[in-house]
Amino acid sequence: MKYHLTEISDLLDADLLGALQSCEAALTLRQRASEHDKFNIDREIDGKTVKKMEFPPINPQFTLMYNEILAEIEKRKLEVIQNANV
Numbered sequence: 001m002k003y004h005l006t007e008i009s010d011l012l013d014a015d016l017l018g019a020l021q022s023c024e025a026a027l028t029l030r031q032r033a034s035e036h037d038k039f040n041i042d043r044e045i046d047g048k049t050v051k052k053m054e055f056p057p058i059n060p061q062f063t064l065m066y067n068e069i070l071a072e073i074e075k076r077k078l079e080v081i082q083n084a085n086v
Contacts, residue, residue: 001068008068013078020073020080023066030058 001008003019011019037043039055073080 001065003065003069008065008072011072013076016069016072016076017078017080019069023062023069026062027066 003011003015006015008016008019033039034055038050038053040052042052043050
């Protein structure tokens, strides 16, 4: 599987860790989006009731790519530094 145009196994260590950071940032944004009122409660807009929307499932290709990135990091025994600001 590729991350952008490069096979995950061919990424340099720094690029692989950057890919992990990018994926985790996307997951954080997804979590924030899931908390939006339009996905959790019925709303009143211009006097009309608008039913809450169903939050879409995560793209299976993203999950596959993310898991392959994690596996490659594990295979290379790279140290992942957790960001304290997240």
